[in-house]
Amino acid sequence: MQVNIKTYILYSYMLCMSCKHNSNSTVVLQDTANWPAAFGFGRPATQAEIAKLDIDVRPDGKGLPPGAGDAATGKTIYMAKCAACHGIGAEPMDVKLPGPALMNDNAGADRNKLKTIGNYWPYATTIFDYVRRTMPYNAPGTLTDNEVYSLTAYILNANNIITAQTAMNAASLPKVTMPAKKLFVPDNRHAGPEIR
Amino acid sequence: MLGGAATAAVMLFKSSYGKMIHAGIPESVLQSADPTKTIGPPPGETGTRSAFEHVVKKPSDISSRTPLQDLYGIITPSDRHYERHHAGVPAIDPHKYELLIHGMVNKPMVFTLADLKRFPSVSRICFLECSGNFRNSKETLTPQEICGLTSQSEWTGVMLSTLFRETGVQPKASWFLAEGGDAAIMTRSIPVKKAWDDAMIVYAQNGEAIRPEQGYPARLLLPGWEGNTSVKWLRRLELSDQPYMTREETSKYTYAVKDRIRQFSFEMDARSIITFPAFPQQVAKGWIEIRGIAWSGWGKIVKVEVSTDAGKTWQAARLQEPVLDKAHTGFRYLWQWNGDTTEIMSRAIDETGYTQPSLQQLVNARGTDMGGYHMNPITAWVIQRDGKVLFKPEKWK
Numbered sequence: 001m002q003v004n005i006k007t008y009i010l011y012s013y014m015l016c017m018s019c020k021h022n023s024n025s026t027v028v029l030q031d032t033a034n035w036p037a038a039f040g041f042g043r044p045a046t047q048a049e050i051a052k053l054d055i056d057v058r059p060d061g062k063g064l065p066p067g068a069g070d071a072a073t074g075k076t077i078y079m080a081k082c083a084a085c086h087g088i089g090a091e092p093m094d095v096k097l098p099g100p101a102l103m104n105d106n107a108g109a110d111r112n113k114l115k116t117i118g119n120y121w122p123y124a125t126t127i128f129d130y131v132r133r134t135m136p137y138n139a140p141g142t143l144t145d146n147e148v149y150s151l152t153a154y155i156l157n158a159n160n161i162i163t164a165q166t167a168m169n170a171a172s173l174p175k176v177t178m179p180a181k182k183l184f185v186p187d188n189r190h191a192g193p194e195i196r
Numbered sequence: 197m198l199g200g201a202a203t204a205a206v207m208l209f210k211s212s213y214g215k216m217i218h219a220g221i222p223e224s225v226l227q228s229a230d231p232t233k234t235i236g237p238p239p240g241e242t243g244t245r246s247a248f249e250h251v252v253k254k255p256s257d258i259s260s261r262t263p264l265q266d267l268y269g270i271i272t273p274s275d276r277h278y279e280r281h282h283a284g285v286p287a288i289d290p291h292k293y294e295l296l297i298h299g300m301v302n303k304p305m306v307f308t309l310a311d312l313k314r315f316p317s318v319s320r321i322c323f324l325e326c327s328g329n330f331r332n333s334k335e336t337l338t339p340q341e342i343c344g345l346t347s348q349s350e351w352t353g354v355m356l357s358t359l360f361r362e363t364g365v366q367p368k369a370s371w372f373l374a375e376g377g378d379a380a381i382m383t384r385s386i387p388v389k390k391a392w393d394d395a396m397i398v399y400a401q402n403g404e405a406i407r408p409e410q411g412y413p414a415r416l417l418l419p420g421w422e423g424n425t426s427v428k429w430l431r432r433l434e435l436s437d438q439p440y441m442t443r444e445e446t447s448k449y450t451y452a453v454k455d456r457i458r459q460f461s462f463e464m465d466a467r468s469i470i471t472f473p474a475f476p477q478q479v480a481k482g483w484i485e486i487r488g489i490a491w492s493g494w495g496k497i498v499k500v501e502v503s504t505d506a507g508k509t510w511q512a513a514r515l516q517e518p519v520l521d522k523a524h525t526g527f528r529y530l531w532q533w534n535g536d537t538t539e540i541m542s543r544a545i546d547e548t549g550y551t552q553p554s555l556q557q558l559v560n561a562r563g564t565d566m567g568g569y570h571m572n573p574i575t576a577w578v579i580q581r582d583g584k585v586l587f588k589p590e591k592w593k
Contacts, residue, residue: 041311042307056373059441126447187458195553
């Protein structure tokens with residue numbers, strides 16, 4: 001009996017040494033102690049159901065679909081489906097539109113203070129990913145891949161990043177270098193007293 | 197007369213008491229009636245708020261703010277939780293709900309809501325805060341208007357690490373994409389490390405299913421991190437060896453620091469606000485218990501200091517238990533106001549040794565172009581001789 005209690009105390013003490021966070025609270029049984037390697041809940045995903053949802057596009061181009069588009073076609077689509085909310089980059093500063101400005105180079109120095117795709121976005125692939133997933137705001141998910149390529153080409157051209165002749169497709173879009181990319185740095189705050 | 201009133205009440209029960217319970221009792225009825233002379237509505241299926249209470253959120257086009265100055269304790273009533281969404285609140289059928297986990301995993305898997313609920317079920321209390329939670333335009337701002345984009349709940353769900361054990365995660369996977377099932381199909385890239393630390397997939401909030409505005413039927417919950425990363429209406433997680441650079445982590449939720457743009461700024465730095473006395477209250481000379489909340493995305497609050505002389509001297513406030521990790525923590529400070537004009541303010545100190553900065557300290561660290569996100573300066577209230585309390589806005593540009 002005596003031995004048992006001593007062993008127990010020693011054991012608890014050793015457990016406490018290893019648990020940094022709860023060093024002065026009571027020892028609790030680790031939640032995962034008697035867990036199986038797997039619970040077996042859920043089911044394997046099929047390739048078809050993954051393909052249906054896997055719409056994301058990465059900066060290296062992973063996820064870009066087949067197809068292509070150009071700025072001239074993009075301009076026509078933009079005027080019909082986007083301009084009413086986003087303008088054409090020539091509005092005076094005090095005009096309030098339902099959507100944010102997407103170009104900043106057409107109406108003088110004042111407009112260039114606006115954060116837009118041309119001066120703030122670090123990756124061109126983000127335009128494709130975002131427009132395809134959620135624009136136009138009033139009819140999300142209605143654009144074809146070719147339309148999205150054309151819109152991306154138009155927006156990049158209107159921001160003076162690519163020429164009107166540069167077609168956008170899965171090979172060319174990831175190669176576009178955005179002017180603002182060099183400005184982006186990962187968070188350098190860390191735990192501790194320093195204010196950053 | 198008395199008989200007539202009683203009969204009317206009985207009639208009411210028989211005809212439409214279900215409706216009465218849902219609507220509550222109109223204030224006009226409460227004011228005119230002597231409650232000892234009228235039988236009230238019977239027990240019901242759902243409770244009501246007193247018709248005398250008008251504690252509401254403050255909506256704009258894109259968000260809705262929690263009435264911090266009207267809350268007691270540290271739990272935000274679920275229907276007063278702040279809202280921020282990018283394409284409205286979707287209606288998702290829980291029977292059709294599925295969560296897909298794929299990418300750099302050993303076994304791509306689909307979990308139904310019922311599957312998620314079979315796993316070991318964990319509850320924790322923590323705050324959520326939008327990183328754009330800052331207003332300082334004018335003197336006539338309430339705590340709700342200054343920083344009402346933070347709320348706190350008890351969340352229940354499954355640890356994300358439990359699901360990742362189930363699918364297996366490949367050694368080279370360092371990020372995962374979290375994607376919502378709303379019309380914005382909201383996406384954020386999250387370091388895998390957060391999954392092993394304390395990330396959860398939650399399906400309940402304060403004892404009931406999550407509210408639609410908070411992500412029904414299931415959302416990601418990343419304790420201490422900017423609210424946008426806790427993707428609501430979660431439908432998909434994809435493991436990857438790099439971030440996806442989505443619109444919400446490039447165009448938005450990034451901010452100027454000196455001549456650079458800071459990205460992937462996740463933890464919410466320590467912050468506090470005095471919620472009483474605050475605009476638009478008017479106080480009287482004598483004893484005042486200064487009250488407020490403090491929180492930190494880096495851990496526990498260890499101390500809150502209060503100044504009643506415009507920041508010249510600081511005293512420790514009393515922390516109200518429970519003091520939890522990454523959680524709103526109540527503080528109280530008893531003060532005798534002599535009736536002179538003064539400024540009161542609070543600063544939070546967390547377990548990492550970080551002290552909530554002044555606006556000037558933030559400007560020094562980030563430059564005058566800062567703004568937009570992760571603003572946590574000390575909030576000061578001016579108490580005028582007539583007892584009226586005003587917010588003290590500070591300009592830095």
